[in-house]
Amino acid sequence: MTNFIKKDQISSSWYEIDATNAVVGRLATVISKIIRGKNKTTFTPHMDDGDFVVVKNIEQIKFTGKKFQNKKYYKHTGHPGGIKESTPEKLAEKKPGEILKLAVKRMLPGGVLGKKQLSKLKIYSGNEHPHTSQNPKIIEINKLNNKNIIRN
Numbered sequence: 303m304t305n306f307i308k309k310d311q312i313s314s315s316w317y318e319i320d321a322t323n324a325v326v327g328r329l330a331t332v333i334s335k336i337i338r339g340k341n342k343t344t345f346t347p348h349m350d351d352g353d354f355v356v357v358k359n360i361e362q363i364k365f366t367g368k369k370f371q372n373k374k375y376y377k378h379t380g381h382p383g384g385i386k387e388s389t390p391e392k393l394a395e396k397k398p399g400e401i402l403k404l405a406v407k408r409m410l411p412g413g414v415l416g417k418k419q420l421s422k423l424k425i426y427s428g429n430e431h432p433h434t435s436q437n438p439k440i441i442e443i444n445k446l447n448n449k450n451i452i453r454n
Contacts, residue, residue, distance in 0.1 A: 306346045306349070307344045307346045307349060307351055309349070311344070312349070312350070312351055314352070314353050314354060314422075315353045315354070315438075315439065316353065316354045316355075316356065316433060316436040316437065316438035316439070317336055317353055317354065317355050317356070317438055317439050317440075317441050318355075318356045318357075318358065318431075318433075318438035318439070318440050318441070319332070319333070319355060319356070319357050319358070319440075319441050319443050320358055320359055320440075320442070320443070321357050321358065321359050321360050321362060321363045321402070321443070322359045322362045322444075323362060323364055323444065324363055324364065324443045324444065325363075325364055325365070325366055326363055326364070326365055326390075326401060326402060326405050327366075327405060328443075329357075329363070329402065329405075329443055330402060330405035330406045330409060331409065332441070332443060332446065333355050333357070333402075333406050333423060334406050334409035334410055336352060336353050336355050337352040337353070337355055337406065337410065337419045337420070337422050337423060338352050338410065338419060339351035339352035339353070341353075348415070350415060350418050350419055352419055352422055353422070354422045354423075354424065354433075354436070354438075355422065355423050355424065356424045356426070356431050356433050356438055357399075357402065357423070357424070357425045357426065358426050358428065358429055358430075358431055359427070359428065359429060360398050360399045360402060360425050360426065360427055361394070361398045361427050361428075363398075363401065363402060365390060369390065370389075370390050370391055370394075371389060371390075371391055372389070373389060373390055374387055374388070374389060375387070375388045375389070375390075375393065375404065376388075398427055399425035399426075399427070402425060403420070403423065403425060406420065406423055407420055
């Protein structure tokens, strides 16, 4: 019999990640697993069992290859001919955190659950953030290898 977690059994932790020289996609996969709650043994697909993630130094994030200039992001206004195109280079000038947020958003489920889980991602430029009182556990992303999964 499969045991699913109940709402009153959910407990959230806080994690802090320094994005200095981290590759966007690899960082996004680690963040999405934590936000989704897949690093816990109590993972339940239909519940928001994830933890909070604080990402700092987002302006120093990296892309591999020539993706920083060549990758395209599209959005549509809803009007005829209203497709808008942007590159990571243009997004980094205006909103540096939006690049990582888009990468993580596309790894989460769609709908209400995905939006609720995405709200647990906090992105900041620079080394300071207002969540020090939550005593976040520090994850050193550059020391993780591809097979490593964050466990509590």
